[in-house]
Amino acid sequence: MSKKGTRRHASGGPTMADLAQLAGVSKITVSRALGDSPLVNPETRERIQALACEHGYKLNISARNLRLRRSHTVAVIVEMKPSTDRTMFDPYPLVLLGGISQELTAAGYSVLLTTRQGASAAAVQAADGLILLGQGAHQDAVRRFDKLNLPMVVWGAQSASDTHVVVGSDNRLGGAVVARHFIALGRRRPVFIGNPSHPEIFERLNGFIDALAVRGIKPLLMRRDEFTMDSGMDAVRSLNERKVGFDAIFACNDLLAMGAIRATLDLGRSVPADVSVVGYDDMPLGASFLPPLSSVRQDWQEGGMLLARKVLALIEGEPASSESLPVSLILRST
Amino acid sequence: MSKKGTRRHASGGPTMADLAQLAGVSKITVSRALGDSPLVNPETRERIQALACEHGYKLNISARNLRLRRSHTVAVIVEMKPSTDRTMFDPYPLVLLGGISQELTAAGYSVLLTTRQGASAAAVQAADGLILLGQGAHQDAVRRFDKLNLPMVVWGAQSASDTHVVVGSDNRLGGAVVARHFIALGRRRPVFIGNPSHPEIFERLNGFIDALAVRGIKPLLMRRDEFTMDSGMDAVRSLNERKVGFDAIFACNDLLAMGAIRATLDLGRSVPADVSVVGYDDMPLGASFLPPLSSVRQDWQEGGMLLARKVLALIEGEPASSESLPVSLILRST
DNA sequence: CGGTATCAAGATACCGATAACATTTGATGC
DNA sequence: GCATCAAATGTTATCGGTATCTTGATACCG
Structure with missing residues (x-):
């Protein structure tokens, strides 16, 4: 017509x-x-x-992308298991995403969100760069995406063998800060609750151990795989049953810490008079907890922005190096 | 060479x-x-x-997209204010995203994540469909994206004037379920805590009011804008100061509910003997709360999957209609 | 006035894949 | 032995932009 x-x-x-x-x-x-x-x-x-x-x-974006040979898109690969796993129910990865998204958007880039399973789904290859999130996203996954030969940045704990750029909060420092806090309080029998098979947690534990070692103190490790209050309560009860003495608890997550506090109170001991407790992540909820929880805070938003800036740099052909973000100890009543 | x-x-x-x-x-x-x-x-x-x-x-995905005139990509637009706002710190939107991602990936589609600000960033136009998330995402935002003329599905509360497909959990039912629970318990002076200026919350309130009206009961509305424990505590304290009697509380969020319980206990009243309390969202934390919290659960994962299925249907040219997801009342000790 | 800058716009050739139509080849049928 | 058909492959055009090289017109200079 x-x-x-x-x-x-x-x-x-x-x-x-x-x-x-x-x-x-x-x-x-x-x-x-x-x-x-x-x-x-x-x-x-x-x-x-x-x-x-x-x-x-x-x-027509596709046409332009084809001609210019770049998509102005960065793929973010997230570990998202539909289980009661930590990643999915923790609010923080979302904040990380927020930081990434904010920074990339500002630079005129888009975010292609992918789960690990779907990461083969074609579109990822079209991205100009890659960001890998999720504590499980290591070695095996890294290698898998390395093959794509794209600028890549990983969130997590650094290890000497890494060939790629890693950004993460300084977990080692986080552990050390808590250790020094306990030392200043004169605590002698600290306990660490958490699952050190996660690289991040492993680093926290190491920082904790090393900083305590300066005073000749060796912490007790209570390995717990779940990041829940119940798990924290269970850990303390188990300590009690085994007649192990303790005067300080460093939980690698706020929920664990809250559970630990509750169990400790249940045992008739006082927090913080008898036992000091510090958590990790500084959940908003922690401040309203009774007693208000002391915790280590990481700036996730900033972390996301840093990740984004690094990939962008790599995409532009500029060099970028691994980096750790500082953490801060928020002292409340515990 | x-x-x-x-x-x-x-x-x-x-x-x-x-x-x-x-x-x-x-x-x-x-x-x-x-x-x-x-x-x-x-x-x-x-x-x-x-x-x-x-x-x-x-x-080369760009080339294929150009030729086939479709990108096998769905843009998800999320309200993500970098403030202490609800959306960002709630874990649930992440679960929603998880559901969306899972379903789209299975169908060979990718997810383009965008914040509202960045939504103009070109790439969105290349998408085959649009999913709008975030309670603020209404009318104004909807109209803005309508112009793109793409298959679009919105998460949220339905309103009669909607011309597009809306998927959301049945908030009206959520309110009604709680009301009927209170009626069954013989409660006569229920209170609603929350901010009804959010469309979802407004629906919960309406369902609550209507179901109570059957027995001639009129609930008291305590408007609170923050979704925190402190805010919940404040609401109950304020009730007490104003010498208002109450024997049941429906908080539109679990944190509010926990705060309300704590304040109620502080006043020397018992939960649930004197006051029944029901929250919303059924946070994992609620089960570990003391006393374990009763709450209305929505299946966010399923919601995400449904959203995805609807856009896919629209993209395929099939019809799709708005739909509400059922909710379930989880009764624990409160 | 010849010659060179400078500016505005066009012609052409891609980028890398795929649909629609065309061709070759060998097998089958009568 | 020739027509017919199916299988396997090729030709050409096209999706919608943009880089590169030219061209034409005007201005400027000595």
């Missing part, structure tokens, strides 16, 4: 060719005009821009 | 044309072979696939 040049395509709006015909110029001039290139006459440019606006022109 | 046909491109691997030359066939045959088309000889297919694998061939 309508002529070739003015027809609308199935997927919707007019193309540059259509606009070109409407304006009586060539495609390339339209391209330049819309790109604010100085190569077009300002008058022509405005005329074309007005026309584009009027006809609801939308740039 | 190397010949035209066998050269590697800047962005990396070989193209179909390269493979074609290596195999001594034409591009299209390669395309068919890699797509497992029945139009190629099985032998040829395997030979080409082996070749592709050996040379690390990667499909």
